Amino acid sequence: MTRALLACLCALIWGVPAFAGEVTGTIDLPRRPAPGVNVDLYGKYDTPDSPPDQSGGGKLDGVVFLRSETNDVIPGSLPVPIMDQKNAHFVPRIVVVPAGGRVRFLNSDHMFHNVFSLSPIKKFDLGRYPKGDSRLVTFPHAGVVQVFCDIHAEMIGFVVVVDASHYAVLDASGHYRISDVPSGNYEVAVWAEGMSQFRTVGRVTVPTSGAAEFTASLVDPR
């Protein structure tokens, strides 16, 4: 009884379950191919000063998320991740939001960008706006939204809209850490660049305290 009351109190005050655990692990993805060379003969004034390092060698960009097998309540108040446009790249290249979440598209460049998407689950066109300005986009449905810049064809980003409230973007080695996960049973799903749909890769049980580990591989053993 005391624990239940404490849990409710914590949830009310911090919005975090009292017995939140953590899930860590590695999703082994295929290696990322070296990025394509930007073959732009004409944009001599558009050359970014210092494009971010996107050299090959790391794993494919990917996302892991946990679907509750009982009741996954997506909180009403969600943080709004920012997808910046910097040196003619989307930074970060992948953002994750739960269905119904919003993403802020910021322009930090001295030049125009024009973010748009033709993905069936969310089509939008933000037009051209100046440095320092941003636009908010709501993503009501789960799925993967590929975003482009109408002016710089080499710019590609992904908004991964998940039907879950616990998720993480994999780092270059495929490691992840998802914190504040209420105890319970979860389905583990992943998405990686090149996949058309989310893929369920297993199940994990989050204890009332401590961490659970889940590791999977999507690398073809051949």
Add this chain to the structure above:
Amino acid sequence: MDARQRREGGYTMRPDRHGFLKAGFLISVLLVPQTLVAAEFGVSAQGTFTYQTGDDEAFDLNTMNRGDNPFSTFRFLIASRAIINENTSFYLEVPVDANASSSVFITYLRPFARLTKVGGASWLNLQAGRLPTVFGTFGERSNSTETELIGIPLLYFYHSAARGDIVPADNDYFFQPGVRGGGYLPTTYNNRMSFAGMPPVYDSCWDVGAELYGTASGVQYSLAAVQGTASRPSIAGKDNNDGKGVIGRVGYETQSGPLFGLRFGLSGATGAYLNQSMESDPNFPAGKTAEDFTNTVLGGDLSFARGPWQFFSEVARASYEVPNVNPTLYVTGYYVELVRDLGPAWSVAARQEGLYYNNITSSTGVTQTWDYNISRWEASLAYRFRQGTRLRLGYQSTHVPDASDLSGHLVALQLQVWTR
């Protein structure tokens, strides 16, 4: 001479049956060495497939020297970049056009090297080789995926009656039938082939030279020394006279405040355009050299974009000092272009433009423009299926008040596909 006689009397370029095989071989030969020396190498490609209908003359008026035409049944543009190190890249672009003569394919190759941040200065960059058009700003958008309209502005391709390989005996040359309005057709002169007349700026034909360019705090500059001139680039890669051309642009693009993205600039170009071989022409003035006759172009550009709107405009005046012809020939032209995105997939665009020639007087006292004034408007509706695939419907209406047979309409449906 009516429009049909002009076409049939002209030199018609037809693609060689084996031309595209030769083209493929040549491209392969050129690309392989790049892959061997490059730290990184990339290729991009685009294709346009066009069905057009309307007046034959309206199609012909879009034709360039080598027969290439933005309304051609198919066109391909293959581009490569070999990155040697952080600051050095070699570029090669190869346009292929269903209407172009393969016999002049070699002049299509567009190789150049780009060296950025020379001496560590971010504002100092160098390009050398066959240079993308330096004059004005349309050159940056001339790639068909960068423009909403199918046609090219008249300022950047429309051939006038002024030629660099003909020496008129006097002003009366421009009063002969077929001279005015026939600039896009090669003709015969002294029993040899004379190529098409000069446009104010010839974007499709990249000149050979070196260019310094850069940008700092919004100021953009570009200065190039080339073999030819803005109106008559050195198409064969060989200089046609001893003079060099100079082309430059200085501009400014606002980087903050409510006018962020407002861009404007001034361009200038001058150089000798006449073939040196014209010095032996019986009509060539004694005591003069080919380098005494210059082609000068001055222009300004203004563009702005905000939200779903884009606006582009340019104005330019080209002059030609022609032996035995007085006064100096001028042509003044402009275009204004408006683009409106209608969501992520749809867009509409329209362009209004014109070219206006100055008057000259014949030996019989008749005064008229040395070529026909021409105006044109074009509109398009485009639909993007996905990134890299676009279908557009275009309509072009050309009006030549003094030569109704040159006026006409063109409707085109064009599918564009491209890789990054």
